[in-house]
Amino acid sequence: MQEKEGAFVAGRGQTRVLADSDLASIEPLEVIMKRRLYKHILPLATTAVCGSLLGLGLHFPVYGQVKPRDTVILKGAPMGGVKFEHKLHVERAASKCETCHHPSKPEKPAKAAQQTCTDCHTKPVQAGMKTALQAAFHNSTAQSGTCIDCHKQENAKGKKAPSRCADCHKKDNV
Numbered sequence: 001m002q003e004k005e006g007a008f009v010a011g012r013g014q015t016r017v018l019a020d021s022d023l024a025s026i027e028p029l030e031v032i033m034k035r036r037l038y039k040h041i042l043p044l045a046t047t048a049v050c051g052s053l054l055g056l057g058l059h060f061p062v063y064g065q066v067k068p069r070d071t072v073i074l075k076g077a078p079m080g081g082v083k084f085e086h087k088l089h090v091e092r093a094a095s096k097c098e099t100c101h102h103p104s105k106p107e108k109p110a111k112a113a114q115q116t117c118t119d120c121h122t123k124p125v126q127a128g129m130k131t132a133l134q135a136a137f138h139n140s141t142a143q144s145g146t147c148i149d150c151h152k153q154e155n156a157k158g159k160k161a162p163s164r165c166a167d168c169h170k171k172d173n174v
Helices: 029-059 086-092 133-137 146-156
Strands: 007-011 014-018 071-074 081-085
Touching (some): 071 086, 081 086
Antiparallel strands (some): 007 014
C-alpha cells in the first residue's frame, strides 16, 4: 500500500486521500458552524425570545395602566355596601373588560384605559352625564341593569349568582 501526502476525507462509506491542491477548496469547520448558526440557530433563538416577550405582555398591564384591586367595596347604597369581587368577575368574563366596562362617552372622555364605575357615575349625576351611580349597576327596582341582567343570565344557565338585594347589599360592607 502506498502512502500519499494530504488529508484523509471520510464520508458515506468512502475514505479517500486528497491532494494538497484539493484542501484549498474545503471550508474550515468554523465557517460551516457559523453558517449553521446564522441559518438555523439564530432565527430559532430570536423567535423564542420574541415569543417570550409577547407572552409576558399578555400577563402584565399596559404601561401606565393600573392593575385593579381584586376586591372592591362599593359604598353609598342605603341598603349597605356591595363587596364586589373584581378578580372573580374578570375570570368569569374571560378577561373581556368590555363585558362590564363600556367605552367612554364624548361628554365624559376616559382618563385611563379602564376606569372604575364611580369615576363617572356619581350620586348626584355629574353635569353632562345621564346615568347616576345606582343606574350604572341596576335600575331603581333592581329588575334590570348591567349587574342584575348578567346575574339573571348566569342563574338561567344553572350557575349561582346573587339576584336579591340582600345577596349583594350588606350593612357590614364598609
